[in-house]
Amino acid sequence: MSGITNRAFRKICTMWGAEFSFTEMISAESVLRNFKVVEKMLPKDEINVAVQLFGNDPFKMAQAAQIVEPYAKWIDINAACPVKKVIKKGSGGALLRDLQRLERIIQSVKTAVKVPVTVKVRVGFEENELDAILNTCIKAGADAVEVHGRTVVQQYSGEAYWDLKLSKYTLPTAISGDIYEPEDVREAIERSGAQAVLIARGALRKPWIFAQIVQGRTPSVPEIEQMFLKHLKMQVEEEGERSVYKMRQFVAGYTHGIKGAREFRERFTKANTESQAREMIEEFFNTFLMNGCNNEVVEWIEDSQSRRCCT
Ligand SMILES: Cc1cc2nc3c(=O)[nH]c(=O)nc-3n(C[C@H](O)[C@H](O)[C@H](O)COP(=O)(O)O)c2cc1C
Structure with missing residues (x-):
């Protein structure tokens, strides 16, 4: 693509x-x-x-x-x-x-x-x-x-x-x-x-769609956070710090359905360095996980997964 x-x-x-x-x-x-x-x-x-x-x-x-x-x-x-x-x-x-x-x-x-x-x-x-x-x-x-x-x-x-x-x-x-x-x-x-x-746009929406298809499992929210951070790190390793903006097109996918995602997407447009982006991601997911991820549970998190991330 x-x-x-x-x-x-x-x-x-x-x-x-x-x-x-x-x-x-x-x-x-x-x-x-x-x-x-x-x-x-x-x-x-x-x-x-x-x-x-x-x-x-x-x-x-x-x-x-x-x-x-x-x-x-x-x-x-x-x-x-x-x-x-x-x-x-x-x-x-x-x-x-x-x-x-x-x-x-x-x-x-x-x-x-x-x-x-x-x-x-x-x-x-x-x-x-x-x-x-x-x-x-x-x-x-x-x-x-x-x-x-x-x-x-x-x-x-x-x-x-x-x-x-x-x-x-x-x-x-x-x-x-x-x-x-x-x-x-x-x-x-x-x-x-x-x-x-x-799979093209489906992978943009949720890059872990391949795990769902091949392994039959949906990753937990902490796994998705780790994946997002790893993606950011690899992006910077491959194309340099100035390419952090390229991660914007993936933010909607990684945060889809989580409360505050829209505001986060807006905030993320201001991340210019890897460390700024990393801090924003960590803060966003920490807030979600610390709040017990109850009513904000996202559509792609299956029951078993949401239980796991809340315990
Ligand atoms: C932003 C974007 C870029 C694309 N770039 C390519 C491309 O470089 N080569 C290609 O064969 N198809 C490209 N496609 C088409 C996709 O490979 C795919 O065939 C099409 O989006 C339909 O699949 P989807 O519904 O899974 O997205 C692109 C599609 C999108 C949305």
Whole structure:
């Protein structure tokens, strides 16, 4: 996820049970032009991370793929992004309107690297044309596809479409879109016929969703506090003290449903250093825990968990 799945957040998701993750989308041009800038987006001391590239030129995509290959468990080609400036350049979701180009991109990336090559698609540009899209991916030799169950034009509106009959295709598939709870995983798999699910905004809402899915447990409030602090520490280690502001996008998730969360979110925007941020987090959670976390118990804390954190 662009702007979100940096190293620190990927590591947090992995710690909580995510089996694999993706880098933010990285433009092939930027890899070729200024590798130093994109290098920090690439996996380091991580396993099972795919590097996602976007672009419109088969040759440049292949060159970029070769450069990032040593960092990547596999290469993922973005043919799904609906952002205007990406579409305008014929990249991302625009490739779904130009399947010949998509085919050439997949083929040339496949030829350039030894690691597997997957493609992130949507069900179509304006309408559902998944058949043509997936047949293109298969023909070009893609090793797997991930399908976001919306069209490009839809962007993020409406409900994601899961009834996709993906099992009829001869390559492995993953389904993406509106998977927020462990129950959604089973339903999305059953309805779509995919072998795997991808969780995007659900991980932003609660990064421990992977523990709920993989280990079948919801962490206690003190564990969530520790996770928040660890995330902050890793963010600063990776990108420096000035990047503390990047933690703001995770605050709503870590404090969701806890009394005073809204005020805390506002206060947190003023945290400029790691120690300021850490003190604020500790104070917020201490207040919550010292108050016995009774009426403020949050929706995602199951009964057993709330009992544990109150004793
Ligand atoms: C802020 C944001 C950034 C995203 N960036 C990317 C990206 O870089 N590459 C990609 O393939 N999808 C990206 N997506 C799309 C998600 O991967 C996912 O397919 C989509 O949000 C639907 O899943 P969800 O309902 O679980 O969020 C992004 C989505 C959001 C909300």
